[in-house]
Amino acid sequence: MNRKKSPTKLVNLIAEKLKAARKEKKMTQEQVANAIGIHIVTYGNYELASYSPSLKILEKLAFLFNKPESWFFAKDPIIQNNQHPSINNMNFNSNLIGKKILLGVTGSISIYKSLYLASQLKQRGALVKVIMSESSQKFITSLSFEYITQEKVITSLFDISESNNHIYNGNWADIIVVAPATVHTIARIANGIADDPLVTTILGSTKPKLIFPAMESNMWENDATQSNVQTLKSRGFRIIGPAEGYLASGNIAMGRMLEPVDIISYISTILGEKGDLRGKTFVITAGPTREPIDPIRYISNNSSGKMGFALAHVARDRGAKTILVTGPTQMTAPIEIDSIQTNTAHEMYETLKEVCINADVLIMAAAVSDWTPTKMKKEKIKKFGKMDFTLKTKPTLDILSNINYDNLFKVGFAAETKNLEQHAKQKLIDKNLDVIVANNVTEKGAGFSIDTNKVTIIDNKGNTLKLGILSKYEVANQIINKITSMMS
Ligand SMILES: Cc1cc2nc3c(=O)[nH]c(=O)nc-3n(C[C@H](O)[C@H](O)[C@H](O)COP(=O)(O)O)c2cc1C
Structure with missing residues (x-):
């Protein structure tokens, strides 16, 4: 090439x-x-x-x-100061950096999504090699994949250069992903029919294998397909999907290949299974809470949930069993993370009491409301001729101080607007925390809704680590590094 x-x-x-x-x-x-x-x-x-x-x-x-x-x-706005920090999207930081992904594509119309998948994997720092079945080349030429991945695409079993060799590639890969996987290729793998470079490589490799089927619903439900799927599952293959949705035939039914963003999440999760947090349970909270005033209005705050979600992704990608307890957010529930949505501070507390019983770490990134109305009005409060309106409130329960289990490592967040370290250190003592993560939400590149943060991590021995502006995913990695160093 x-x-x-x-x-x-x-x-x-x-x-x-x-x-x-x-x-x-x-x-x-x-x-x-x-x-x-x-x-x-x-x-x-x-x-x-x-x-x-x-x-x-x-x-x-x-x-x-x-x-x-x-x-x-990582794109760092401090170094690339001519770029806006929001380019530093947390989704573009991942555990895929440097990972070797062998992507098998087969003859399904949904192959168009695989180009995007290959591109997204590459943008996240993965090394991607593509193997195409013969039929798949009738849908898309190898040129597109070759250009996106900057790697030679494998299309023939009998081109025996080293980089094309099925045994070499099976060993080279950290993971083998087949997306889309047709009925035909699923059958070939299940029955050991090594008649092309893709199936031959899969059969010759011991690496984790992920299969994302795509087909019409009748083909998926066919006994032969189901039996092949069961065979592959029993041999350790992960078969994920298909999903129900719009199919190329115009039907809305089971058979749609998962979306590339979800496929990437599964790849990240499976690659992270043997990570340094394996065997640990992390409970992470995210987003605001809502304290109802009447059936229509509530007290809340600007938290988007991005920091908590980034922490949950990192914990998952490093192998932890991860439970995400959120307030109301616009964020999509992440794959392979148990997500529980709550509304009020009280509901969040009740949920945490349960899920923290067997947890190792609680990271409280949620921005829990400090006050709640003394009483929620059952009917909408009418404006009529009122010139002013006084709302009577009471403090919400302090969640972090009240969740106490032996050996539960507790991390809090302090979002401040002044005297950052002083307030954070006081909070660390008051709430009996192991670590506190403090940020000044008024600083450029820090705070709610954006994809970056600028935090100071303080531990219960008074050690302080000041970080520059980083993506929330990278901040999450640094926080978890701190936790693991203190727990070991
Ligand atoms: C337009 C078109 C779309 C197709 N889409 C699918 C599909 O989504 N899933 C599937 O299993 N087969 C589909 N097929 C059939 C496969 O291409 C066919 O079974 C082929 O032998 C698959 O070979 P391969 O698995 O080696 O790539 C489609 C065929 C055509 C002509």
Whole structure:
């Protein structure tokens, strides 16, 4: 394949990060090159964005500069200060960075979604190789996948170069994903019919395998298909979907392939199953609460739930059993996370009392209302000729102080507008917390509704970690790093 030599966006991003990290360390290019054992010209080319360092080299650079590897891939508004922080969408940070994904595509009309899937995986930092069945090439040519993934697409079993070899690719992959999976390919895998590069690679690999079927409902419900699906499940394949919805035939029925965003969530979850939080249960709260004044009005706040949802994604992606207790939010319930929606502070407390019994960690990212009306009016309060209106309120129950189980590690949030550290430290003591995460919601890049945050993490020994503006996903990673370091 004729590979492009011009710098891609990722190469530019890594180059910027390398320059910033090297200057921070006050090192010359030569010193860095010597420290990691490469030629100065090679290192210079990384900073010029002529080449991207391999993952092995990035690992060494990350160690040298004392940064997490993911830092090189995260768009950081502090460094890219000409860009608005909102570009730093939390969905574009994930545990997929550097992960090797073998994507099998087969002859279904829903293959159009797989191009988007490949692109989204790539944008999240994954390395994606595509294997196409013969029929699938009648729907889409390999060129589109090749261009998106910047990898040679495998279309023939008998092209025996190393990168095309079915055993090599089966070992190379961290996970094999077939999306879409036709009735025909499901049958071939179940019956061991190794007649193309896709099925041959799958049969020759021990890596986790995820299958996303797509077909008309009668084909899905057919006894042969169901029996093949059962066979594959019994052999450890994960078959996810199909979903009910609009099919290409115009029917609304079972058979639709899952959407790429959901497929990505499953990939993240399964890749994270063996993560450092395996065996732990994390309870995380998110969003505001609503304290009803009458059947129409309520007291609430601006919390969107994004920080809590980011924490839940990270906990899940690192292998924890994750329970997300939310107030009313507009966010979509995440895949493979038990989500419980509550409304009032009292409902949230009652739910947490139950779910925290067997939990290891409670992270209270929800913005719980401090007050609730003394009494909710049963009927709508009428305006008529009233010139003013006084609402009598009482404090809500302090949830964090009242959830106390042996060995439950408690993390609180303090959203402040002034005297940040002083208020946060007081809250940490008052609520008997292990860690508090403080942010000044009036600061640029921090607070509600946006995809970034700027927090200070304070522990019960008084240690303070001030972070710059990061995506909420990265902030969540840092908070969880703090928790794991204190629990181990
Ligand atoms: C327009 C069109 C759409 C198709 N869509 C599907 C589909 O969604 N699911 C399916 O199982 N088969 C579908 N088929 C049939 C498969 O392409 C056919 O069974 C083929 O042999 C699959 O081969 P493969 O699994 O090796 O790619 C479709 C065929 C055509 C012509």
